[in-house]
Amino acid sequence: MPTAQPSRAERRRATEARILAGARELFAEKGFDRTTIRAVASTAGVDPALVMQYFGSKRDLFTRAVQVRPAAPAATGAEGLADQLLATLGPKLGALPEGTLAMMRSMLTDPGAADEVRARLSQQAEAVVAAMPPAQDAELRAMLALTTLLGVTIGHQLLGLPALRDAPTDRIAALLRPGISALTEGKAENEVAG
Known part of the structure; x- marks a missing residue:
């Protein structure tokens, strides 16, 4: 029985996840100023134009890459x-x-x-x-x-x-x-x- 191929939406999500993972790694290592779209693309194994297509700008990519929200303290006295x-x-x-x-x-x-x-x-x-x-x-x-x-x-x-x-x-x-x-x-x- 043939294996089901991932849908286009699943491939897109996987590519986006690879780009974000590469961006997090590079932003963590080098900071915003020293991280380039080309380096992120290379780390993710995609074309730099695809990074721009998915995220629009380096600023938007950075914003998405660092979206971990810390939990607020609970009221415990x-x-x-x-x-x-x-x-x-x-x-x-x-x-x-x-x-x-x-x-x-x-x-x-x-x-x-x-x-x-x-x-x-x-x-x-x-x-x-x-x-x-x-x-x-x-x-x-x-x-x-x-x-x-x-x-x-x-x-x-x-x-x-x-x-x-x-x-x-x-x-x-x-x-x-x-x-x-x-x-x-x-x-x-x-x-x-x-």
Whole structure:
């Protein structure tokens, strides 16, 4: 019995998936500026014109390639919120998805990537604020907690700082816990300092 050939739509989806996989890999490795459509096409085993036909532009390809949306923290109470935020360090210090690495690598050199990171952090901050007890400067506190974790991730993943690369994730989390807890529990400044 002859084997069924994939439909045109299935072949198109498979080609699109190969292009996106190649784009994620290259954007993660080289960032937005240093990745070319030709290189993406070569990695995917297609003609550069086909990449443009499927995605329209390098910017549109990048946007599609990095569309991994991080989950927002669930409302678990202030104490649980700090633990939940710190629990994200495991995946962040492990093998990040290539789309996330691409975004991180590109956010300082490409305005579009910076806008996307800004929007994602704002969404995450809204979710953190919603899970926090009422506090003065709640949005600032949430953003400080999130950008602290982002900074640790950048130091570990992109810069390869030995102190961060060599430390176990649970040790990093333990050292960060008092600061993240103080931010998310809404303690007054004099309580934290005293």
